[in-house]
Amino acid sequence: MKNFIPFLKNKNPEDQSKIFVPSRRDFLKISSLATGGFLLGVNFQCAGPKGEPITFAPNVYISLSSDNEVILVAHRSEMGTGIRTSLPMIMADELGADWKKVKIIQAEGDEDKYGNQNTDGSFSVRMFYEPMRKAGATARQMLINAAANKWGVDPSECTTENSQVLLNGSSKKVDFGGLVEALQTMELPDPATIKLKELSEYKFIGTDVPIYDAKAIVSGQATFGADVDLPNMQIAVIARSPVVGAKILSYDDAAALAIPGVSQVIKIEGAGIPPGLDKPLEGLAVLASNTWAAKKGREALVIEWDLGPNQSYSSAAQLQEMAKSTLKNGKVSRERGNFNSAKSSATKVLDRTYLAPYYAHATMEPPAVIADYRGDGSVEIWAPTQHPQWARGAVAGALGLELPKVKVNVTLLGGGFGRKSKPDFVVEAALLSKAAKAPVRVQWTREDDIHHDFYHSHSAQRIVATLDSSKKLTGWNHHTVFPAIGATGNAAELHPSSGELELGCRDFPYDVPNIRIETHESAAHTRIGWLRSVSNIHHAFAIHTMMDEIAEARGLDPVENALDLFGEDKNLTFEGELEGDFGNYGEKLEDFPWNTGRMKKVIQDVAAKSNWKAHKDAGKAVGFAAHKSFLTYVACVVIVEKDANGQLSIPEVHYSVDCGVGVNTDRIKSQFEGGAQFATSLAMTSAITFENGQVVQNNFDSYQIIRMPQSPKKIHVHILPSTEKPTGVGEPPVPPYIPALANAVYKLTGKRIYELPFKV
Amino acid sequence: MALFNLTINGKSQQVDVDPNTPMLWVLRDHLDLVGTKFGCGIAQCGACTIHLDGNAVRSCQLPVSAAEGAKITTIEGLSEEGDHPVQKAWLEHDVPQCGYCQAGQIMSAAALLAQNPNPSDTDIDNAMNGNICRCGTYTRIKAAIHTASKNL
Structure with a gap:
């Protein structure tokens, strides 16, 4: 199960080293496609840690048609990051394609064919930048070889541009489409001879490229999960266990079946406790010819539940217990120096407790999926899934089918944020379609989504910071307690995993001589999952609001304080300090070092660009935080003021980001713009609580998302030029924003923020 | 029925x-x-x-x-070819991220502009308050409405 959780990837050594190299074996498959085109299938190998190549069989397909169309396959899921545009764009750039003549088609879920399709953990660009370039460059080389043959010149005299091969210093040119026939008999180039373009040669990489689906979206033509329609399809709305672990004792479906349009009621067996990350909850599904009838039918069900052991669960009571537990010694996850002696010789001790709630993902598109189980024992799925392979495997497991019998088509996702990695809703549809002997669309309502999510865990943290007489920060003791993701699959997991701790806690980067990171036990009473930036959310909130207090205690400006505490430029290794190894988001430190110099640069940049020092105008206050996550360096400045009605307003936000080479700069900016908005909701409006084991909130009236009037007004995104390997930007905007906002609010009101969500 | x-x-x-x-x-x-x-x-x-x-x-x-x-x-x-001024402005600002809420956003914006061709920021805030975007495209939506207002 764990290899499906990107954040726990470090526990799977074979997953660690993702060096993709084109393999000559299976390098090229030439076949005539239905499109009448020429298919170029590129296999990438993943070299394991022992140098033993494992064929990962991920493929990125480039297909060139004789009518000069370049068809590129997007194999990662589009949930709003722009990845369906950005990865094909890399291939197109290497290829020298005319972007206007590129057609993108979405890959179905097939690990053997496409490799990793788990669109999560901000690693699509990080993992596939190089393979995409190689795929494009190989196709370019073949086109050039074909044209050079035709003209009787040396390939080195040719280049590609706008889907044509050009002969340098002449007017000779040929469309890609015109070479398709010649390509059928071409020799494969030796991968060792494939030369990638220099950064300066790229036309698309490093620029603002509009998303491929924009026109379809604005005209209402784009296909999301619920938009797929099949003949004779039944719509299912499911009454799920109100408490995790609850079981159906008995039910009466007579009234439901009497509703016109309702065809049948089908029970879904739930996993119980632990609920699992890939299993449906226990439930009773009402199938009908339309959604309204199915919804009405569900309302008419009478169900007697055995609510099980979680029925007395109160999240407020647990949170208080968790906070209390931090007063004791916990399980040490990182130790540097001797914190206790730093504390006993300290002249000032800051001891603070931080609380944060459960959060639901609340994607605008509630889960919706179509399954068509056929008489021949195969099933076809259409799903807005972030992880089509996991969905495929989970469906195969639940139905007892061989993997090839399950086909998973990926639609656009109306938001994901980690929710749609889990295949529970896909399994529901597959089970129902098999039982109903008809195609079934499972439609979650918003209430279903709020009540039955895989929540971001609530958390209690205590940080004790010590200063000596010279106002030097001498000690840092961070206690963190939260029900772990792992507990959703294994109830015995009472501590967060090292993976979750390296999301902004035990990878504490500041140069402090004495550090102790501790965890305490807490059990899961609901389904815990991962939400955009995961435990970075609460860790960054606690750490960077505490850093603001430390700066104040040291009499330093928060920016100067941070720069001072990073010390000399160096690469951090955490060696000899950690329980277990340092995961580094699944990458080797030599490939992606933790470099304090890069962090200091984004801090200096955001201070300069936001005019940090000049914000002393009456009524305005400014807050700062910097946080590296998912290998991307981010510094953030938030400016706040009170509007005419005394309400908090956020007129301006500045981000400086070092994500290595910026691939599609407009989509980097949009992720940061959206990240600030998303994080404003987490900071100020959203919280999930449980009473009697059930979620208290129901819909957007009680689980609130910020709306335009409360949202940050201007969000400036400063991308630092870089030639380093690219890293992801989906999640990194979220963590530093919340403490930067909290620190700004403190400047405005004089009140420190210790609990999320906060009101002003 | x-x-x-x-x-x-x-x-x-x-x-x-x-x-x-x-x-x-x-x-x-x-x-x-x-x-x-x-x-x-x-x-x-x-x-x-x-x-x-x-x-x-x-x-x-x-x-x-x-x-x-x-x-x-x-x-x-809303338009024959997806070329209503609001839709064009949405493309110009590359507003959508996941895109799911955008049809509703566009319909709210088009109704606002039909009644108030030159809305202020506050007018836009008020008219768009009922439309949530979880991806957080609010700044671009507002900019796009201003652009559309100029091209009506």
């Missing part, structure tokens, strides 16, 4: 449904107009926004029985 005669995107349509069925599900399930999206079902998020006689309404709370006789416009009928 009852028969209802509806005028949608300039076309007469007849449906035989439960009179309480919200227009949202009539459009999506019975008329295959799936550009209008389901987001909350209680008129809190605006994903299902359509025009009823030119006014932006939440179709999840509009029973089909109340829609008879009115002129209904959905995202599919």
Whole structure:
């Protein structure tokens, strides 16, 4: 199960080293496609840690048609990051394609064919930048070889541009489409001879490229999960266990079946406790010819539940217990120096407790999926899934089918944020379609989504910071307690995993001589999952609001304080300090070092660009935080003021980001713009609580998302030029924003923020 | 069940449904107009926004029985070629991220501009308050509405 959780990837050594190299074996498959085109299938190998190549069989397909169309396959899921545009764009750039003549088609879920399709953990660009370039460059080389043959010149005299091969210093040119026939008999180039373009040669990489689906979206033509329609399809709305672990004792479906349009009621067996990350909850599904009838039918069900052991669960009571537990010694996850002696010789001790709630993902598109189980024992799925392979495997497991019998088509996702990695809703549809002997669309309502999510865990943290007489920060003791993701699959997991701790806690980067990171036990009473930036959310909130207090205690400006505490430029290794190894988001430190110099640069940049020092105008206050996550360096400045009605307003936000080479700069900016908005909701409006084991909130009236009037007004995104390997930007905007906002609010009101969500 | 005669995107349509069925599900399930999206079902998020006689309404709370006789416009009928000034401005600013809420956002924005061709920031805030975007495209939506206002 764990290899499906990107954040726990470090526990799977074979997953660690993702060096993709084109393999000559299976390098090229030439076949005539239905499109009448020429298919170029590129296999990438993943070299394991022992140098033993494992064929990962991920493929990125480039297909060139004789009518000069370049068809590129997007194999990662589009949930709003722009990845369906950005990865094909890399291939197109290497290829020298005319972007206007590129057609993108979405890959179905097939690990053997496409490799990793788990669109999560901000690693699509990080993992596939190089393979995409190689795929494009190989196709370019073949086109050039074909044209050079035709003209009787040396390939080195040719280049590609706008889907044509050009002969340098002449007017000779040929469309890609015109070479398709010649390509059928071409020799494969030796991968060792494939030369990638220099950064300066790229036309698309490093620029603002509009998303491929924009026109379809604005005209209402784009296909999301619920938009797929099949003949004779039944719509299912499911009454799920109100408490995790609850079981159906008995039910009466007579009234439901009497509703016109309702065809049948089908029970879904739930996993119980632990609920699992890939299993449906226990439930009773009402199938009908339309959604309204199915919804009405569900309302008419009478169900007697055995609510099980979680029925007395109160999240407020647990949170208080968790906070209390931090007063004791916990399980040490990182130790540097001797914190206790730093504390006993300290002249000032800051001891603070931080609380944060459960959060639901609340994607605008509630889960919706179509399954068509056929008489021949195969099933076809259409799903807005972030992880089509996991969905495929989970469906195969639940139905007892061989993997090839399950086909998973990926639609656009109306938001994901980690929710749609889990295949529970896909399994529901597959089970129902098999039982109903008809195609079934499972439609979650918003209430279903709020009540039955895989929540971001609530958390209690205590940080004790010590200063000596010279106002030097001498000690840092961070206690963190939260029900772990792992507990959703294994109830015995009472501590967060090292993976979750390296999301902004035990990878504490500041140069402090004495550090102790501790965890305490807490059990899961609901389904815990991962939400955009995961435990970075609460860790960054606690750490960077505490850093603001430390700066104040040291009499330093928060920016100067941070720069001072990073010390000399160096690469951090955490060696000899950690329980277990340092995961580094699944990458080797030599490939992606933790470099304090890069962090200091984004801090200096955001201070300069936001005019940090000049914000002393009456009524305005400014807050700062910097946080590296998912290998991307981010510094953030938030400016706040009170509007005419005394309400908090956020007129301006500045981000400086070092994500290595910026691939599609407009989509980097949009992720940061959206990240600030998303994080404003987490900071100020959203919280999930449980009473009697059930979620208290129901819909957007009680689980609130910020709306335009409360949202940050201007969000400036400063991308630092870089030639380093690219890293992801989906999640990194979220963590530093919340403490930067909290620190700004403190400047405005004089009140420190210790609990999320906060009101002003 | 009852028969209802509806005028949608300039076309007469007849449906035989439960009179309480919200227009949202009539459009999506019975008329295959799936550009209008389901987001909350209680008129809190605006994903299902359509025009009823030119006014932006939440179709999840509009029973089909109340829609008879009115002129209904959905995202599919806002323009012939997806080239309404609002849609063009949306493309110019590359507004969408996941895109799911955008049909509703566009319908709210188009109704606002039809009534107020030159809205202030506050006018836009007020008109768009009922439309949630979880991806957080609010700054671009606002910029796009200003652009569209200039190109009406």
